[in-house]
Amino acid sequence: MPGAPRPAGPPGLSAYVALSQLLGLAALVATGAWLGRYRGGVAWAGGLRANVHPFCMVVAMVFLQGDALLVYRVFRKEAKRSAKVLHALLHGSALLVALVGVAAIFEAHGEKGIAHMYSLHSWCGMAALVLYAVQWLLGFGFFLFPGATFALRGRYKPLHVFGGVALLVLSVAACLLGITEMLLFNIRDSYSQFAPEGVLANTLGLLLVAFGLVVGYILTRDDWKRPPLPEELALSMDFKTLTEGESPSGSQ
Template sequence: MEAPQQHLQGFITTFGVTQGFGAVTVILVTVWAGHYRGGFTWRSNPDIEFNWHPVLMTLGMIFLYANSIMVYRAFRNNRKRRLKLVHMLTHVVAFIVVIIGLVAVFDSHNLHNPPLPNLYSLHSWIGLSSVILFACQWVSGFITFFFPGLQSPLRAAYMPVHVFFGLAGFISAVTAALLGLTEKALWTLKEDYGKLPTEAIMINFIGALLVAFAGLVIYLVTEPRFKRQPLPEDEMLLTSGLE
């Protein structure tokens, strides 16, 4: 299949707006947890330790995850090899952040007096599935494209699967975040949610930003004319066996 024409009109602006939305989302989640939900401690106060959960999951499973996906389009003039390395390492950082975010929520349930049950809600089912999918994608991506690094036809066959489940995991993560926001709004604000106090508006606004961010990321990484075209060096790397 012939490669679509690369045509970058509007790319920089859209990419900038997307980064802005993503950054503002992470900042607002942090402000919400810090200001309305009591701030940040670790195990000394498990109820407040919880607050790391939304902040770190938004940072890891949404902002870093998205930036890792977008790296091929943002730095299109770099060698493929370097972009793959950045893609893989961003996911490593994201995964560490995510693990700490998961410890925070399990702690906040297990160290609560009396302990709260874990993993019963739709939020937890979809959220945990996204993290597991993310981990599987990392391992299979590493094996296929890094070490041992499979033969070209196998890489080519796996690539669309990797891309599909990469985007599916990202959309699931955003969905899980929206479910988490809804859970927290209903548990903490209860009937007051309907009166739309400042915190409720903030929660909904974070949700709306998440949707806008996700929509823009998906647009940026699926729009054919923004697709990175192989550089001459990519071919050389392939044929020289140095990749």
């Protein structure tokens, strides 16, 4: 029934998506305020280069990554392939911004003669980034181009979905570790006196946790999953019947 009106999204979903965006934007504002007001700002020059790192990582590994995960819930009436391309583009952009953020901290460390990759923050963050790149490549190969057989897609998809949520959670955890490191390196003594910078950065941490919780809640609500559109259902049945294991495009 191509002419039939498609039903609106399930009740509650829009409110939770709006809440997630409010929390994500509040986290971005808090990051900017922290770096701008207390850390001299963000620039690819001199001592400010180190500040590019937290800014890029919050933008990429929390906000963009989280929003990429929500694509299938938000654009539930669009064609599956369009949603899939947007999902891949958002994750791809996140990956690029995150690489800039990592380059910034490696350069900043190198200039100051600080060792690389010694902290728990760096171990968790690097694990998240490498696994994120692997997940993107696997997702692209399995679901977009060249695409795998129905059987292979079906076996990989649950792992891809679990991996997506797990990587967002690990990324948020790595951000919290980074916030704690920055505070203990910069304002160790006044932090315990509830210095405004510390309270702001702690609040940023809670905003990141709240964003992760709300996105995780939206993703794990069974009744908010994107149902296949009527035409996809018919198409997918046809392909399954006709090709038995061949790789149709546009269906996951």
